[in-house]
Amino acid sequence: MLKIVFLLFFSFLFFSLLCSVASASLPSAPLNVSAAQEIVNSFKDYYEDDFRNDMARVPKSAFPTGEQSYVYAKYMNKAFAKAGYSLDETLFSYFKSDRTPGVVLFMSKLNLETYAIFLKSESVASAFLKASAATERTITYAKAIARDVPIANADYIIKGSPELGVGGAPTAPIIKERLIGYVREGKGRWGGWIYFQSFSLPGENYGVGLAAISEASHDEMEIWKSLIGKKIKVEGAYINYKGVSITTNDGMHTVNDPLIFDRTRDVLFKIL
Structure with a gap:
């Protein structure tokens, strides 16, 4: 039994x-x-x-x-x-x-x-x-991937520095944000820049500037190379620089009133 x-x-x-x-x-x-x-x-x-x-x-x-x-x-x-x-x-x-x-x-x-x-x-x-x-x-x-959840273990951190501020006083408030999207190398409007492309607003016209390639250090460029094309979550702050214009390296494109990440603060990235 x-x-x-x-x-x-x-x-x-x-x-x-x-x-x-x-x-x-x-x-x-x-x-x-x-x-x-x-x-x-x-x-x-x-x-x-x-x-x-x-x-x-x-x-x-x-x-x-x-x-x-x-x-x-x-x-x-x-x-x-x-x-x-x-x-x-x-x-x-x-x-x-x-x-x-x-x-x-x-x-x-x-x-x-x-x-x-x-x-x-x-x-x-x-x-x-x-x-x-x-x-x-x-x-x-x-x-x-939830925007309201802080990045706990960042894969990369671009350290902020007072010298990395953009010339011209911003007229809009600094927006602290977490966004989902991609890191891209600009080819048109953001030519000569590394920029963030939103998941919900694709296209270079809606990009948010991250760094001018000509001003990035070797170590920083290695980080950007690791992030370009990757789906990421970014945590930082960006500013709308009203009245400021950025001309691309080839002189063919101008970004007026650009949105640019505040590089005086740390910017965190999590690869998704």
């Missing part, structure tokens, strides 16, 4: 581990409308009624609470798996991707973006962990 109990126990344990491994091996869903529809179909066919019943029992809130997040994560995780995808891998892929119209449609069709945005909060993160819908890796990355 005891032998049978042990065999049943180990059989259950093996089956549980097998299910866990199978779930962990599922891929990210393609971030497009057709994949979203697959997941919606599996949700409606198998889980919607239970989801609605459970969600009706938790307090209502305009923003995701821990209770709401757990119910959502529990059933959406099942719907993803039923469709052959991993919710955790999909969230990680979403955080890594550009926010194209197709990605936006995918997230909105599943009402997933709201929860993804709040995955940086402890209550929502704990709910997704409890539901096995997200891993620590994904939650750590969600916090890393």
Whole structure:
């Protein structure tokens, strides 16, 4: 009898581990409308009624609470798996991707973006962990790309110095900010400069100046070379220099009223 109990126990344990491994091996869903529809179909066919019943029992809130997040994560995780995808891998892929119209449609069709945005909060993160819908890796990355979360472990720091101020008095206030985007070498409007390109406002015309290449030291240029083209989070302060004009090295472009990072202060970078 005891032998049978042990065999049943180990059989259950093996089956549980097998299910866990199978779930962990599922891929990210393609971030497009057709994949979203697959997941919606599996949700409606198998889980919607239970989801609605459970969600009706938790307090209502305009923003995701821990209770709401757990119910959502529990059933959406099942719907993803039923469709052959991993919710955790999909969230990680979403955080890594550009926010194209197709990605936006995918997230909105599943009402997933709201929860993804709040995955940086402890209550929502704990709910997704409890539901096995997200891993620590994904939650750590969600916090890393959140603009309101300070950079904890910077990959690079460009030290500030009083000598690095731009000539001309700024007429706009200094804006302390954390931004997500890319470090670029200027080719047009910012020719001869290293500039920051926002994730949400691509293009050189919307760039924020970081450093004039001709004025950068060898050590500083090595840092810029390591950052150019990388998706980064930057933490610092920038100024709108009204009435100031910067002419590019080739003399073909002029930046009027430029936005420039205040290089009298440290500027921190985290590669994402």
